[in-house]
Amino acid sequence: MTATNLLQIDKLSKSFAENQVLKSIDLSVAAGEVVSVIGPSGSGKTTLLRCVNFLEVYDGGSIQIDGREVGYVDTSSRKRRGEVDLAGMRAETGMVFQSFNLFPHLTAEQNVMLGLRRVRKKPLKEAREIAQHWLSRVGLSHKADALPSELSGGQQQRVGIARAVAMDPKILLLDEITSALDPELVNEVLDVVRQLAVDGMTMLMVTHEIAFARDASHRIVFMADGLVSAQGKPDDLMAEVATNERLRNFLSRFSATAH
Amino acid sequence: MAGSMGYQLSFNQIWTNFDKLAEGLLLSLGLAFISILIGAIIGLVLAIWYVSAGRVARTFISGYVEFIRNVPLLLLVYLVFYGLPTVVNISYSAPVSFVVTLSLYAGAYLVEVFRSGLDAVPKGLLDAGKAMGLTPWQRLLYVRLPTMTRITLPALSNTFISLFKDTSIASVIAVPELTYGAQWINNKTFRIVEVYAVTTVLYVVTGYAILFGLRLLERRFRVER
Ligand SMILES: Nc1ncnc2c1ncn2[C@@H]1O[C@H](COP(=O)(O)OP(=O)(O)O)[C@@H](O)[C@H]1O
Numbered sequence: 508m509t510a511t512n513l514l515q516i517d518k519l520s521k522s523f524a525e526n527q528v529l530k531s532i533d534l535s536v537a538a539g540e541v542v543s544v545i546g547p548s549g550s551g552k553t554t555l556l557r558c559v560n561f562l563e564v565y566d567g568g569s570i571q572i573d574g575r576e577v578g579y580v581d582t583s584s585r586k587r588r589g590e591v592d593l594a595g596m597r598a599e600t601g602m603v604f605q606s607f608n609l610f611p612h613l614t615a616e617q618n619v620m621l622g623l624r625r626v627r628k629k630p631l632k633e634a635r636e637i638a639q640h641w642l643s644r645v646g647l648s649h650k651a652d653a654l655p656s657e658l659s660g661g662q663q664q665r666v667g668i669a670r671a672v673a674m675d676p677k678i679l680l681l682d683e684i685t686s687a688l689d690p691e692l693v694n695e696v697l698d699v700v701r702q703l704a705v706d707g708m709t710m711l712m713v714t715h716e717i718a719f720a721r722d723a724s725h726r727i728v729f730m731a732d733g734l735v736s737a738q739g740k741p742d743d744l745m746a747e748v749a750t751n752e753r754l755r756n757f758l759s760r761f762s763a764t765a766h
Numbered sequence: 767m768a769g770s771m772g773y774q775l776s777f778n779q780i781w782t783n784f785d786k787l788a789e790g791l792l793l794s795l796g797l798a799f800i801s802i803l804i805g806a807i808i809g810l811v812l813a814i815w816y817v818s819a820g821r822v823a824r825t826f827i828s829g830y831v832e833f834i835r836n837v838p839l840l841l842l843v844y845l846v847f848y849g850l851p852t853v854v855n856i857s858y859s860a861p862v863s864f865v866v867t868l869s870l871y872a873g874a875y876l877v878e879v880f881r882s883g884l885d886a887v888p889k890g891l892l893d894a895g896k897a898m899g900l901t902p903w904q905r906l907l908y909v910r911l912p913t914m915t916r917i918t919l920p921a922l923s924n925t926f927i928s929l930f931k932d933t934s935i936a937s938v939i940a941v942p943e944l945t946y947g948a949q950w951i952n953n954k955t956f957r958i959v960e961v962y963a964v965t966t967v968l969y970v971v972t973g974y975a976i977l978f979g980l981r982l983l984e985r986r987f988r989v990e991r
């Protein structure tokens with residue numbers, strides 16, 4: 508086990524009632540690494556991400572961020588962390604959602620500021636400066652005072668990204684962040700992610716944009732049936748198509764539906 | 767203008783006693799306003815308690831709601847004004863007694879309104895609050911309550927209009943609100959048609975004005991879901 512991995516997942520398992528969604532996932536992400544997760548729908552990708560910040564309680568195995576066990580007091584005992592402790596751990600990971608999930612009663616700037624003020628306890632002036640910095644990074648300075656309902660899907664998602672990275676998380680989790688967008692809005696969001704990757708942000712992202720995953724990530728993980736079926740550098744993974752039938756089926760089905 | 771029994775409509779005595787109606791209208795609005803404030807506090811506290819509590823508390827809260835909803839308001843007014851002071855050793859004026867009654871009544875309806883409002887807050891918003899590291903209380907304060915308020919605003923407006931009309935029941939314990947003012951004028955002048963016609967217009971116009979104002983407020987705070 509490497510101490511240098513920022514995120515270390517070992518033998519992770521998770522069931523919903525009778526349905527075992529994650530069987531035994533081993534996955535690591537080093538600091539500064541960008542890892543994409545691909546796989547058929549229903550294979551447990553969202554569940555995996557949600558376990559990493561304990562939005563889902565996992566059953567077995569271990570998840571560590573920077574050497575600290577997520578959700579539980581330590582690796583051996585299954586004693587849950589208290590709510591405040593949990594909140595503190597979650598603040599170390601940022602999450603961007605498929606459906607944006609911006610707070611509808613807050614402006615773009617207030618959405619970004621909420622965590623800075625209430626979790627990071629930043630003074631108003633500093634929180635606003637940080638929010639303005641990140642809104643400008645995602646190209647939305649001019650929309651700082653707009654409510655989510657006044658923004659396009661692409662703009663909302665860019666606010667969602669700004670809200671997550673403004674907290675200066677150790678790792679950013681992105682769950683199919685463009686799949687709810689009209690095709691013409693996808694690129695403005697992917698460009699922001701590309702820029703974050705260049706800046707060295709550690710990211711674990713679920714995506715169905717295979718081309719994007721290939722050129723933006725250091726490593727691609729293919730999940731099927733609650734297991735990591737294959738993983739490697741983008742080109743190496745694509746080469747595995749020859750030997751991995753599931754991957755071959757997935758990618759061919761994919762290129763059949765893509766245009 | 768002659769009625770079928772030779773009844774001559776005459777509004778003169780209504781206008782000379784109009785202060786009774788004006789003061790009554792103000793009191794009605796005041797009673798409704800105080801009651802919805804207290805009722806909203808009762809409703810909110812119980813709704814938050816309900817969604818976070820166990821079986822015992824839930825049974826207690828449901829009991830309160832079911833009791834109030836199944837007893838006619840008129841009877842509640844009598845119970846609180848005549849019944850309660852004889853059982854427990856307290857005394858209060860008729861207006862205070864009525865505010866207590868109407869607040870308890872509003873509270874029972876608003877528990878349900880707020881409870882379904884809390885449930886209607888999209889789960890994704892709560893996840894977003896969790897993911898950024900908000901504690902449970904912070905999520906309630908900064909995410910759930912503001913979103914719930916916007917969701918429940920239409921129901922709150924309707925409840926307020928209902929309460930405003932329900933204040934007329936306070937006339938049975940001689941609280942000098944609008945209906946009582948109308949009765950007083952009627953007893954003095956026997957202008958039954960005129961006084962109740964004017965009173966009806968006052969209720970309708972005021973109710974409509976309140977509704978109009980609240981709808982503006984709702985539009986300002988509408989939640990996109
Ligand atoms: N909250 C839940 N309760 C019950 N079943 C769930 C829940 N969330 C996900 N599942 C099930 O887990 C499986 C994996 O879902 P998910 O992680 O969303 O897959 P993916 O993101 O790869 O499409 C699916 O069969 C789904 O129905």
Ligand SMILES: [Mg+2]
Pocket residue numbers: 552553554683
């Ligand atoms: Mg998913």
